[in-house]
Amino acid sequence: MPQRPPARIGQPLAEVDTPALLLDLDAFERNLRRLPSSLPPGAISLRPHAKSHKCPEIARRQLAIGAVGICCQKVSEAEAMIEGGIHDVLISNEIVGATKLARLAALGKKARVAVCVDDAANVDQLEAAAAVARVTLGVLVEINVGSDRCGVAPGEPAVALAKHVAACPHLRFCGLQAYHGPAQHLRPVAERHAAARRAAESARRTKALLEAGGLPCPTVTGGGTGTYACDTAAGIHTELQPGSYLFMDADYARNEWPAGAPRFEQSLFVWSTLMSRPAPDWGAVDAGLKAIATDSGLPLVPDHPGVEFSRAADEHGVLRFHDPACVLAVGDKLRLVPGHCDPTVNLHEWFVGIRRDRVEAVWPITARGAFF
């Protein structure tokens, strides 16, 4: 990695350089176990999304406690994960263009690899790449269950595309991807679950049509941190793809959660230094747009009530001190909760794992920037 690690194993947290991406290992490990242990035994498989962490060290921990494989969003992300020892990868996304398809097919020699499709011409190109590489690739037809992003319409259009896949000698039709991204962040439980139920209904109807046409549909994959419990209860998904449950963020914290549901803890923080306090009521930390993502809202300041992160510049976060008696001084370090975990992780090259205020682990974010 081009940037040196901001910490050494054994170092006290107070000495960790800033900005750094901290992982509270106790909270992280509870999150890691809490999701799979909340699933009804045998009912559904877990294939967590590596786009959140981009770190083989973390993927290996997910597999060690029962995940069947991982999801990636890009070929280069899958390359980094397979290089890091992961042997079952679903690229939960469409892969377009000869260069990428050739690299995808090459991965089929090293690991069990599947990919999503939503376009017949793309299927033909995928078949051609798999034939050249002499591999068989798993293929899922992505249906649009409300994301309005990628995916064919559920029902007959999906069945037609699935038949097209099934007719390709180097492709193995595995089933459907039914993932509803925007539903994850609908605040009221009732709205979120209604969207998830509509998605499940689309998948159920399409699967029935496939099977009526003689095409088995062993896999229905989808579901994220916001909807996974409802997706599981609906009984049509065979695989869940959550990612953020490991870390959480300020945006997910704004979701309403059902009573009795497992609660994931904030385990991811950006460690920052107060670098200027020119006045009692404002100051600046050394973490701005290049250290913390703001697309889903500004960071929170969890350890200092009355301190608000009010504005982000490239390399500065402007803090408002609503209680001018706040004793934070230049040089003091403080934790920030990112608005959105995934793009925040993608700004950093290292996770700094903290336990009892000491550095216990420093893990490279190997697939940072892996957007090819």
Added chain:
Amino acid sequence: MPQRPPARIGQPLAEVDTPALLLDLDAFERNLRRLPSSLPPGAISLRPHAKSHKCPEIARRQLAIGAVGICCQKVSEAEAMIEGGIHDVLISNEIVGATKLARLAALGKKARVAVCVDDAANVDQLEAAAAVARVTLGVLVEINVGSDRCGVAPGEPAVALAKHVAACPHLRFCGLQAYHGPAQHLRPVAERHAAARRAAESARRTKALLEAGGLPCPTVTGGGTGTYACDTAAGIHTELQPGSYLFMDADYARNEWPAGAPRFEQSLFVWSTLMSRPAPDWGAVDAGLKAIATDSGLPLVPDHPGVEFSRAADEHGVLRFHDPACVLAVGDKLRLVPGHCDPTVNLHEWFVGIRRDRVEAVWPITARGAFF
């Protein structure tokens, strides 16, 4: 760099992998020359900001046509630039903490280095670090001219801090930093220029007080792409710090510009592939929050009227086709104009320089992620 370059020199643009950060070399080179050639000869020096490009290849081109040095925002950015052959660096920011100050002082042995201060205790720590390293560091007192981010108040507080600096044997008081960040993006020329004039007036008053107190103030540094002409005309700045003029972005394009002022051209683009077009009126490109910054607004689609970038997910940009007859198909590539150039550059590891639709240069963004 961990990610492979998305292009090879000589390759046709159409074959460049996506997402990639394209630099239109003709437009870039015109921008590169246009700013210095618009300055009255001998009136003011140019010290462009490397936080925009993070690339020694580009910094060297700025110096080759007359820049006196560069600005950096972080010690690690300065390390990358000095390693890349740049010998005069102003860190236009406060540097806090023993680790960073020791690294900063070490740079003083390799290059001419200056830094900003706004806090007396920080000055003492800087002096201590310089003494240990046996170097003399240049120091500018940053005054708050309206950014409300860092900087002491203009006038007496700045003079008191400057005297503190001047009393330190390993620090050389060089003058003032008077940079107004938010003013760069005020849309109406009149408002932007009024803010710049107020900033200049604060600097003028503080400089006069310093000189009346027997403290020479040879340097007043500041000014960005939005205000540099007005800063120059005000006659108090000795140095300009613009960065975005090389690239421009959708946010700067929304500024009103004075008649007759030099116009900078959009030279920076994110090259993307249409990866899905499930319906006549929408589709998705393979560049989302991890390939293009959205903090200052969504990207523009310059080459396809009637196509709107309507929503960004982690790895997807959702396009709306307001003209359903738009012929863009899955696999077609298109350019996006970033909303904000600096944090977009920071997501990428390579500039792909294009001239007449061929790759002419591939430059590493060496200081990407250099936020320490």
